[in-house]
Amino acid sequence: MSTPRSIYDVARAADVSITTVSRVMGTSTHRVRPATRERVLRAAVELGYSPSALARALVTRQTRLVGVLVGDATDPYFAGILRGVEDTARANGYLVLLCNTDREADVELRYLHVLRDYRADGILFAGGCQTDPVYLRELEGLVTRMREHGTAIVALARYPFGIPEVGIDNTAATGCAVEHLLELGHRRIAFIGGRPGVSTSEERLAAYRSVLEAAGLRYDPVLVLPGDYTYSGGRRAADLLLAISPRPTAVLAINDASAVGCLVALKEHGLRVPAEVSVAGINDIPAAYYVEPALTTVSVPIYELGAIGMRHLLRGLAGEAVPPSRRIEHSLVVRRSTAPPPRARPRSRL
Amino acid sequence: MSTPRSIYDVARAADVSITTVSRVMGTSTHRVRPATRERVLRAAVELGYSPSALARALVTRQTRLVGVLVGDATDPYFAGILRGVEDTARANGYLVLLCNTDREADVELRYLHVLRDYRADGILFAGGCQTDPVYLRELEGLVTRMREHGTAIVALARYPFGIPEVGIDNTAATGCAVEHLLELGHRRIAFIGGRPGVSTSEERLAAYRSVLEAAGLRYDPVLVLPGDYTYSGGRRAADLLLAISPRPTAVLAINDASAVGCLVALKEHGLRVPAEVSVAGINDIPAAYYVEPALTTVSVPIYELGAIGMRHLLRGLAGEAVPPSRRIEHSLVVRRSTAPPPRARPRSRL
């Protein structure tokens, strides 16, 4: 077990100074005679030389590393975002550091510290922001400091401290799903939430509530079920839903993973979807299409979201201005999991 | 925009040498008087000091970075593995570098070079190995060199060059799925493959063939459909399957993603599953459970696979011996997507 060859080894083998080696291996504009360049190159491949990105990063002050914080890469939503991010990162010579936070404030903070230690050039927050004040204070300090050091930061959700954001309009997206249910004639609409204290969850819940109230319905806390964004969280929510009396005729989940979980569990309990209960979600993950019945949901360009986020990061890295807030369009996709409630006609026919 | 504080700044603020700062911030065993330590610590937090992992890595020769090469993180199988890997990496102070290869030899090689440049401590191959000789030659050189430099390498599939592997027995796993179909009475069993030139694909295809032949059936190349491990690849395979005459009564897909795609497309074409055609997969991703009808598949402890792989890597990193080959158990999970073929009784009843 030895050590990788260093620039010094190559220099000696090619009988030049390390300066010259650096010039031919790197991006320097200083000219090198073709013959010399050739000699260096040959020596390099002969020795199996690979320039240390660490040493280079140390002096150039850029690592070409970007950290991506996702709630859970196992959720098809985040998986898709990750692909978008990575593809465009790779195309631009960046490497991505994967950080699953499970939306835990402490894990997220921990990762942020680590990313700072590694001097990541950029950070992408793929999920919602925690609202816990202690966390926020810590986050603000970290973010402020990192920015001063030139770290680019972008979020794919609403984020404080002026962090540039790109994402859908949660309020509108949630609203249009609720309205769809309302138009079908539903009056008792349950909501499977996410973790309280996460911006995205709060926004969607608030939108659910306000659309309901705008329709003249009373907001009933009993109808909001705890969830955790996962398939199994959706299943658990289904159990709770079944215990509510009178039973809701529709349910909107904060994301498709929970929606699918809920839908499947409901079916297992013998309920017919959508005949007895309608189910809708948000995100339009692939499973939304192939679950039975196919899920009505709000479609979001997942991969694109990741790609655009990364592109913004790149822009920031290049010192260009990053638009503070870019809204990506969404659209309601009505499939077969929603229908008018039992013995009721759609509102539009009233 | 400034520069992060360096160890030097802290030393000056605490009025000690950088040696002392290093000793209190790092893992040194050299003792430091409590009072001094306290001073250093205070100065560090006051200045918002974060030790540069890069500089540290440069001198200690370990980066605490591990690269994970996956086919496609969007496939729930790889997503699960990734979680297993990351959780145990984080628990041990390692950071994971995400590398989606799409099973392209050149992308994989490119990533390997990059990982070498970054001096990643370890590399985990999560998917199968390419069999292209040009690729293999290049890979061997790279792997050999990296090992000499102390890089730990582990694969979650069969890999050459003595790379330690942990994974299921592809031959047995595929075999038991085929046998299940055979026992139900199927005689025309199609196979949705992966990319030719990938070890896992070849192994599973070979197993499919040999079990068929062992049962006295002729191996018919017409029945092996091209696939690409994806949901949409499965859908395309369904179209091809429909064009085969006489139509196969069952199909086994190389992985669940394609199986689900095929199953859904078949349904869309009006076929009843499993009444008219049985579908089976391998891996047991969550979707296998909730697709309708639920997919018969070979269950693999996905998350565990990732975790164990990472644990092996850790062992290698610690200089301990890594078992050259560890087989993880799998098990056939019979769900509702498989049944006896139309107008035929199960073989066991003959």
Next chain:
DNA sequence: GCCCAGGAGGAAAGCGCTTTCCAGGCAGCG
């Protein structure tokens, strides 16, 4: 034939750390 510009290569500083080797101080011991 001489001078100057520009092309090509090198020396050395420095990026932010760890680690080895050393030195000073002080307590304990004879």
Next chain:
DNA sequence: CGCTGCCTGGAAAGCGCTTTCCTCCTGGGC
């Protein structure tokens, strides 16, 4: 009181690069 040895702390070398000066050399213009 002198010596030994432990306890703390520091100096300096070096990890593998990039980059800023410099120097040297060559060719072209006059």
